Amino acid sequence: MVNKNQSILILTHEASPRLSYALDFIFSKQFLYDYTIIHKAPVNDAVLVIEYGDKATLNNTVFIPKSKMINLGNFDPKWNSKIREFGLSKSSSGLSFNIDIFSEIFFHLSRMEEYEFDSTEELNRFSVKNSSVNDLVLSPFLDFMIQQFVEGINAFWKIDITRNSQYTFIHTIDIDQFYSYKAKGIKRSFGGFGRDILKFRFGIALARLLANAKSKDDPYDTFDKLWKSLKTKEKYVFILQSQKGKFDKASNISHTEVKKIIQKISRIAQIGIHPGIETVKHIELIQKERNQLSKITNQKINISRQHYLNFHFPQTPTALIKSGIKHDFSLGFHDHIGFRAGTCHRFNYYDIENETVTPLTFVPTIAMDVTLKRHQNLSPKDAIETIKKLINACKSVSGAFCLLWHNSSFDVSEGWLGWDKVYKEIVKYADDQIV
Ligand SMILES: [Zn+2]
16 A cells, blocks of 8 residues: 655656656646655655656556656757657556656747747738647646646545645736827827817717817727736736837836826736836836836736747746846747746746756736737637636636737727627626636
8 A cells, every 4th residue: 555645756867957847737836735855766665756767667656757858958949849749558566657748848848849940920910820739729628637637646546645736827918008098199199089070980080089088988998997806816917118120019008197097906916027128128128117006016027928928938937137136027929828837827937058947937918908809810709608618628627728919999989889799798708717
């Protein structure tokens, strides 16, 4: 009989931070159980041993075949992930898994496949099309594999390794602009007014004038409807500050009205920076943006999400760490909803160059409004159905469903007719799943 309180012994020739990173993701982040790495077979056979090597040599143990990916210094962005073949078999000698679970975890979480890839996309972002496992994008495949692995060893050893996490809903808003027309400054407002008139968009021109006269709500001023009566405590808002270049068109956050809104929001949600495309080129700006928001909110700012989900390995995480950011929310594909790293659990950034686990945490983003509408061209009805399936998947692995919505994605004049309903339904559904 095995002693149910003993730790699991991982028998392997060499320990490495890569292996510990994968083991911690299973036995600390997702489940809770003690493990110890050992290099010599134990004499007592009444212990829990996972043999991790070329072939099984012991009886009554769990065997996992080891691949080179787990070895320090191994760098292969085109590594052939075998995740689709995952399976287990029981024999007289023990329980065997047919693929290297630890290497799979390491490869997908480290995002090694995002290093040195080719892209013709304007911002050179890693697209779902660039991923070798893009057929699995709608599945938290690492979480499913880990769940089956733990169920397998629980049944084999008759132990009870339990979950260390609960399903949660993470509600996040990116604010690129606070107002569609109000508070943009005289020059930009009248410029917009002139363009509207030239394009015969009289309704919009009128709305612009009225908003400036404070007699009608601005279509981007949706902050009051965003968080009403949510159960989740995880509410985050990321604010763009860069006003340079083609992509960064932030509101001026030193404008009194904008400041007031930020202060109001900061009482409901945690505020983070939203580094623009120009910010990426000048990392000293990250620190400056943190300070500016910190001054307005009187809060420590240590969370971030890249504008346009413009995230590049290893440059972006390196810059974020240097600038004191603790949690990043950028890891979702810009062009497809789902699981960029195969998981809906938080995980740490592994620095491949220095072979070390860093304190920077990734909170995977599972779905973004713009992805649903613009990139995947889903109708509001299809979007609701697809998202509900993703939420169910997150719940089934006790992970987190992180939704990214923009305050501007209710503006009918910008094509968001019917999306108000999408937002309300999926937020309610995701929130209702919390127990
Ligand atoms: Zn943005």
